[in-house]
Amino acid sequence: MTELIIFDKDGTLMELGSIGVKLADDLINEFSARSNIHVPKSEIKDAFGLIDDQLDKVLRAESVKAIVERLRVLPEGDRMADWTLNQMEHLSADNEASDIEIIPGVKETLQRLKEAGYKMAVVSADDQQSMNLFLDKFELSSYFDLVITSDNTHYQKPQKALIDEIVSKLNVTASEVVMVGDTEMDVMLGRNGQVKKVIGVLSGSGDRQDLRDADLLLGSVGEIQIDQIK
Structure with a gap:
């Protein structure tokens, strides 16, 4: 489970x-x-x-x-x-800068998962300050039981030790974990950590080829359903 x-x-x-x-x-x-x-x-x-x-x-x-x-x-x-x-070489000079925002449906999905009783963690190679800016802007901190950034871990994706550290801190086993990410590195992290399921999302930089080893491929976190997590 x-x-x-x-x-x-x-x-x-x-x-x-x-x-x-x-x-x-x-x-x-x-x-x-x-x-x-x-x-x-x-x-x-x-x-x-x-x-x-x-x-x-x-x-x-x-x-x-x-x-x-x-x-x-x-x-x-x-x-x-x-x-x-x-x-x-593939970049276009016509691209305009745009702000990074929360992906549609993310907050609603986090709310559903929290209400269903799941523990949740977020892991990023970003620093804590950048993480806090995002979490605070969209009022997401309360959804997460653990936040992992480059400031508070010695490990990085896709090292198995990163999963080991997270499950140890939250008192669960890897067989009780679902990993969700948009890149091949996220999939590799889940595989190396021997988690129960890896869900790939196409909302970021990874494409179907990058995420081919995921157990489930979705358009975004907003599409996650409870029965896909169990």
Whole structure:
């Protein structure tokens, strides 16, 4: 029986409002997949010269070459810079900056799950300040029994130890956990952690191919039904 539902944040609970922001999110996931070095999302954003999620402003203000060169100062930076340059070739100069907002239906789904008695956690490579801004803006803090950010864990996706830490803190077993996320890294986290079920959502940067190993694929968190969690 399911006792705990773990949600990713960016692209799962929170909108990725532009191609530029999606690129930043993909970059963070790619960095995690290629390196065992724990680099918080905020530090990667800083390498772009970012404040919060305003990547588009940087793309308009600086050349691609300058942005890529900033990435090279990070551990594994040369490889990530080359990967980013390749991804940026697909960006359109016509994209306008847009704010990141809560994904439609998320709050209503969280309310239903809370009323049904499920424990819930949210996990993100973002820092606590960025997490708090999102949770506070949309009054979501009361729904979560545990919030995991780069500031309060030594682990990162897709390490099994991250799931182990969460289930230990909330006194459940992995076989009682459902993982919900929008990227291949979220699916890998669930698989590595041997959770009961992995639900992939297409509301973020991952596509059907990225989420092919999920047990269930939905358009967004807003489509989750109680009988899909049990």
